[in-house]
Amino acid sequence: MLKKTVYVCCGTGCLASGSHAIYQALQAQVKTLGLAVEVVPQIKKTGCHGLCQKGPLVHIAPQDVTYIHVKLEDVEEIVEQTLLQDQVVERLLYVDRQQGKRVVSKHDWTFAQKQLKIALRNCGEISQDCIEDYIARDGYAALRQAVTAMTPAQIREEITCSGLRGRGGGGFATGNKWSLTAQAPGDIKYVICNGDEGDPGAFMDRSILEGDPHTVLEGMAICAFAIRAKRGFLYIRDEYSLAVENMKKAIADAESHGMLGQQILGSDFDFSVEVVRGGGAFVCGEETSLLHSIEGQTGEPSPKPPFPSDHGLWGQPTVINNVETWANIPVIIQRGAAWFSAIGSDGSKGTKVFSLVGKIANTGLVEVPMGITLREVIFEIGGGVPRRRKFKAVQTGGPSGGCLPEAKLDLQVDFDSLLAEGSMMGSGGMIVVDDRTCMVEFARYYLTFLSEESCGKCAPCREGIKAMLAILVDICQGRGREGDIQLLEELGKMVQANSLCGLGKTAPNPVLSNIHYFREEFEAHIHEKRCPAGVCKELTVLQIDPQLCTGCGACVKVCPVDAIAGEQRQPHVLDQGKCIKCNNCRDRCPVDAIVVG
Amino acid sequence: MNKDLQIQQEAEYIARHYAPERRFLLAILQDIQRHYKYLPEAAMEKVAEYLSVPVVKVYAMATFYKAFSLTPKGKYIIKVCDGTACHIAGSMDLLAEIKAILGLEPGETTADGLFSLETVACIGACGLAPVAVINEQYYGNLTPLTLRKILAGYQGGVAKNA
Numbered sequence: 043m044l045k046k047t048v049y050v051c052c053g054t055g056c057l058a059s060g061s062h063a064i065y066q067a068l069q070a071q072v073k074t075l076g077l078a079v080e081v082v083p084q085i086k087k088t089g090c091h092g093l094c095q096k097g098p099l100v101h102i103a104p105q106d107v108t109y110i111h112v113k114l115e116d117v118e119e120i121v122e123q124t125l126l127q128d129q130v131v132e133r134l135l136y137v138d139r140q141q142g143k144r145v146v147s148k149h150d151w152t153f154a155q156k157q158l159k160i161a162l163r164n165c166g167e168i169s170q171d172c173i174e175d176y177i178a179r180d181g182y183a184a185l186r187q188a189v190t191a192m193t194p195a196q197i198r199e200e201i202t203c204s205g206l207r208g209r210g211g212g213g214f215a216t217g218n219k220w221s222l223t224a225q226a227p228g229d230i231k232y233v234i235c236n237g238d239e240g241d242p243g244a245f246m247d248r249s250i251l252e253g254d255p256h257t258v259l260e261g262m263a264i265c266a267f268a269i270r271a272k273r274g275f276l277y278i279r280d281e282y283s284l285a286v287e288n289m290k291k292a293i294a295d296a297e298s299h300g301m302l303g304q305q306i307l308g309s310d311f312d313f314s315v316e317v318v319r320g321g322g323a324f325v326c327g328e329e330t331s332l333l334h335s336i337e338g339q340t341g342e343p344s345p346k347p348p349f350p351s352d353h354g355l356w357g358q359p360t361v362i363n364n365v366e367t368w369a370n371i372p373v374i375i376q377r378g379a380a381w382f383s384a385i386g387s388d389g390s391k392g393t394k395v396f397s398l399v400g401k402i403a404n405t406g407l408v409e410v411p412m413g414i415t416l417r418e419v420i421f422e423i424g425g426g427v428p429r430r431r432k433f434k435a436v437q438t439g440g441p442s443g444g445c446l447p448e449a450k451l452d453l454q455v456d457f458d459s460l461l462a463e464g465s466m467m468g469s470g471g472m473i474v475v476d477d478r479t480c481m482v483e484f485a486r487y488y489l490t491f492l493s494e495e496s497c498g499k500c501a502p503c504r505e506g507i508k509a510m511l512a513i514l515v516d517i518c519q520g521r522g523r524e525g526d527i528q529l530l531e532e533l534g535k536m537v538q539a540n541s542l543c544g545l546g547k548t549a550p551n552p553v554l555s556n557i558h559y560f561r562e563e564f565e566a567h568i569h570e571k572r573c574p575a576g577v578c579k580e581l582t583v584l585q586i587d588p589q590l591c592t593g594c595g596a597c598v599k600v601c602p603v604d605a606i607a608g609e610q611r612q613p614h615v616l617d618q619g620k621c622i623k624c625n626n627c628r629d630r631c632p633v634d635a636i637v638v639g
Numbered sequence: 640m641n642k643d644l645q646i647q648q649e650a651e652y653i654a655r656h657y658a659p660e661r662r663f664l665l666a667i668l669q670d671i672q673r674h675y676k677y678l679p680e681a682a683m684e685k686v687a688e689y690l691s692v693p694v695v696k697v698y699a700m701a702t703f704y705k706a707f708s709l710t711p712k713g714k715y716i717i718k719v720c721d722g723t724a725c726h727i728a729g730s731m732d733l734l735a736e737i738k739a740i741l742g743l744e745p746g747e748t749t750a751d752g753l754f755s756l757e758t759v760a761c762i763g764a765c766g767l768a769p770v771a772v773i774n775e776q777y778y779g780n781l782t783p784l785t786l787r788k789i790l791a792g793y794q795g796g797v798a799k800n801a
Binding site: 239241 | 662664665666669705722723724728760761763764767
């Protein structure tokens, strides 16, 4: 009797596509048939596999078959064919564009080929709420090793030698942070996990918290042993309800298995962790704001120094690391600093998780070795820009980062290379945009977000962002004036130089990098009152090119305001008075006859 | 019973799940927000008393964090994701469509108390952009047209899946 396991992805992406119903249906189906046949599949809910766009994903082991876009009506066939008869249901397999065929296992997708999973090693491979699964994959072995065979100083040394840098975006050396905190005077010390992932377009941390909560707890416990802390806090966005739920269960399970709580693994080391739900303020991702929020205050930042390593939570020395950083710790302890530091580039060791989204064929979560080029990530793993569109830019670092154009695609992805070109690594958002995105409007988008999220404590950030936003809105709506670009640059430098915390210091980056690389688009808006991408409605006129139009009528069907008319097989005409510039026709036209005037 | 008195009793019941320590202020307010879908004044006063914190500090928290609202929300809360992936996939068109149908701007509630509209920065379902969440139900790959149909379902009292 061969034991099979059916893994149904229940990360937020797949849940939104209805995976929970699939999970229930599979369970019911297996239960009904279970007694009659000698197959005992085990249905497990896993965390994110990465390729959210193709969800719901169902993976069957040990056959190593992965199905995408699974619907309720497919469940019976999967059970009949794959579980009972070992047959593959061809139509549910992923079509790999690069390989030009259907691929049976997710491990063979081109999407997976150049990836290297350290932080995400368990996501999608284990049940998200089962400590036994985690332990079966060497979970808590590193903690055991740390507590029973290493001294705190040795652990800190190991992390320092590994070259690990903070994955939240700052890139500060993790080992240094731990050592500073360990050496700071004081008996009470704290360990904090920053899970206040706020960058729009990023979901790396959420996937780890949901899909592999124990790796975060293990990393924190190792740190607590290394700096002699007894208490830890996990600050998680309240919106991440599944992450909060899974993490709370993980803490309870870890306590009952002796991995957290009193006398961990039989030693005299005590460490307990509790979850704090964030209140939905982007600035709380900044460490001093986050500390205030845990204390029950409004999440406003404090000037640094003093740094949290000296003066952190309730004034005590505190280590704060990002979720992904914590997920790396157990692997480094287990496999050693030398192994880890052999991966990556000169100044950036190990891997980085990115949420690859936007105008890209394979949207999802990827983990790549540092030093890989942007081109490899976007065109090989990501499969390039879909729908015959042209790549325009890639945005990294979220609202603190910047856009890089096609000319920079061969840039290595690491902390220092991205910073040198005016963007930044950030926490891992990687957003690809095509020629249909307006770079002025894109900058306006980030500034709108930041102006709402600025906490208002310091004037350069509060007023400076507002002033820059007003100029950008004017430019987008056709009121751009001579000198606006220079004014934006001047204001941007002022905000960068004078803001209190990281939010303000980096807020102008999306604007400044877009001006740097896409200046002609800003100029077209200001001088010619034209939006080349056709996004800014006030500056856009859509026209049908009579030379190209075949009169197929596809555009007529999608126009919500009946602005297009024409005889069949004759060039159509667009009524400018009615057109609301929704671009539906442009998206639909098979011959690109709708042009921006 | 006096409504404020009732709210105060309920708020105290919620607060008592936590020790009377300042650090639990955020968590208590989150639970109250979840219960009422906003923070009633009487509840905030009770929480201030329970934690021995000035009411003004509770009010500061209530206005600082996005999770909180000082006015009642509608029966169905429409959250349109305006994260980057959704933004470039057309979340603005969804907002325009909602404005056209329900007359709502983000932050507003319809006069009949049926719908509230909010925008959220990112709900992490970028693979399905553009996305909206109505109460707990996710709707992905939306167009103005599919959204119109979904809203009509809620208006008719039936929540349909996209």
